[in-house]
Amino acid sequence: MIGRITGTLIEKNPPAVVVDVHGLGYEIDVPMSTFYNLPATGEKVSLFTHLAIREDGHFLYGFGTVDERVAFRQLLKVSGIGARTALSVLSGMSVTELAQAISLQEAGRIIKVPGIGKKTAERLLLELRDKLPKTMAAGSVKVGAGETAMDATSDILNALLALGYNEREALGAMKNMPAETSVSDGIRQALKLLSKST
Numbered sequence: 001m002i003g004r005i006t007g008t009l010i011e012k013n014p015p016a017v018v019v020d021v022h023g024l025g026y027e028i029d030v031p032m033s034t035f036y037n038l039p040a041t042g043e044k045v046s047l048f049t050h051l052a053i054r055e056d057g058h059f060l061y062g063f064g065t066v067d068e069r070v071a072f073r074q075l076l077k078v079s080g081i082g083a084r085t086a087l088s089v090l091s092g093m094s095v096t097e098l099a100q101a102i103s104l105q106e107a108g109r110i111i112k113v114p115g116i117g118k119k120t121a122e123r124l125l126l127e128l129r130d131k132l133p134k135t136m137a138a139g140s141v142k143v144g145a146g147e148t149a150m151d152a153t154s155d156i157l158n159a160l161l162a163l164g165y166n167e168r169e170a171l172g173a174m175k176n177m178p179a180e181t182s183v184s185d186g187i188r189q190a191l192k193l194l195s196k197s198t
Contacts, residue, residue: 028062031090099136156186
């Protein structure tokens with residue numbers, strides 16, 4: 001299995017990119033969430049990858065974050081969802097948005113993705129329930145990026161869970177919270193919202 005590729009980005013033709021690794025060009029399909037964050041052609045790039053071997057060929061998919069790859073692999077396990085549809089889902093919404101939609105069971109957010117109908121969205125919500133890590137709903141970490149924002153949101157989520165709120169309530173209270181919110185401020189804001197809803 002090819003798990004990660006680091007090389008020079010030589011072509012960008014969405015959704016495909018070509019990464020040159022010591023003279024060997026790897027053609028990799030990426031979701032738009034990854035594509036928008038790619039460096040300019042000629043620059044170094046590192047992607048987490050998933051290799052799919054089918055009768056009609058070998059296909060390589062690349063992701064800017066570990067969370068994107070985890071979500072992609074989980075999407076592939078949903079009946080009726082193939083690699084193209086999984087890429088569409090991750091192109092239409094971030095991993096955080098997907099994880100929140102699943103935790104809160106919001107089919108409406110998933111139906112907005114082109115190619116996803118009501119039945120597919122409902123099946124996706126049902127089959128992925130409790131399959132994505134809780135930290136995904138708080139935010140994802142990019143390759144080489146600092147983890148402070150994710151650490152804060154994860155800590156807020158864990159604190160709310162420890163206080164006895166369930167995941168749905170906690171994520172609902174954190175939904176519109178700015179990424180730069182500190183742990184103490186985040187907990188205070190979430191508790192204020194949660195006290196209003198009870």
